[in-house]
Amino acid sequence: MSYVAERGALLSTEKDYNHATDKEYQRLRGLADQAYKERQKLSQQSQSSFKTGDKSKAHELSEAAKKKLKEAEDYNLQAAEYVFVANNADSSSNEIDLHGLYVKEAKWILQRRVAAAVKNGESELQVIVGKGLHSSNGVAKLKPAIQELCDEANLNDHVDSKNTGVVIIDLTGARIPVSWDTTDFSTYSQSQANKPSKPQQAYQGQQQPQYQPYAQQQQHQQQQSSGSSSLVDQLLRMLCQCVKNNM
Known part of the structure; x- marks a missing residue:
């Protein structure tokens, strides 16, 4: 989702540089943090499966970890987009x-x-x-x-x-x-x-x-x-x- 059209048109007459406290920004960063934690857990499980010889399970968990990493990065990009546009609109x-x-x-x-x-x-x-x-x-x-x-x-x-x-x-x-x-x-x-x-x-x-x-x-x-x-x-x-x- 892009916030350019939504935020860019809202040019405030009073500057507000505190959009990093907005609920939407906090929500996106929180989702990113949670995804990173889940990715770390999946990576550890993948390594454990590999060490026990279950390479198929290790591969499955590794792929799931990659998806979680992508998810985390996407949420962080959305958060960066949100706060940058909101803070620079005025x-x-x-x-x-x-x-x-x-x-x-x-x-x-x-x-x-x-x-x-x-x-x-x-x-x-x-x-x-x-x-x-x-x-x-x-x-x-x-x-x-x-x-x-x-x-x-x-x-x-x-x-x-x-x-x-x-x-x-x-x-x-x-x-x-x-x-x-x-x-x-x-x-x-x-x-x-x-x-x-x-x-x-x-x-x-x-x-x-x-x-x-x-x-x-x-x-x-x-x-x-x-x-x-x-x-x-x-x-x-x-x-x-x-x-x-x-x-």
Whole structure:
């Protein structure tokens, strides 16, 4: 299910960055967590069956575990889609709100947004990461992860003096890795296990982006490997179109 049409039209006059507390978001993350637990249990049962020589049962349980993993990932993608669209429906054209996203999701989405901003000639991007109030033990996870991402790409960033939950990225003359604009989420997710020590050497400069008609932006692909990419690309195009129209 896509929330673009449902949420995108509801532009609130008062900003609300707390959609990570919405019941729907919590429900989806909860379903993902439950599916992961069931997947772990099935995997353990599969290993036990294999050790006892029942390879047929082991294979059956292994396949069931794979389905549960797919189910968990689908729920997490739906949760990320929900909270990202809800939190950015009322964002300014030079803002992106990453509240409610897991670190891996947030870093990938920000890469796409920064790539679009560089193409569009934007001078800065305000990244709303929050203060970690809803993180476990109150320790912020998004802010240090985003700052690390900027360091890897040699992007100048600083914390907003008026709001410590906002990181401002200076995009003047920025050159970012080409992969930031070309890597889909599933590929990016898998690559994090073998993260390179240095950023890639191929870079892209500022170029004028090509925009799709709004009707095409509304289309949402339902494939798991590109579902998040499709949703994010739709919303980022809309945000960047606002910048283009105001230039």
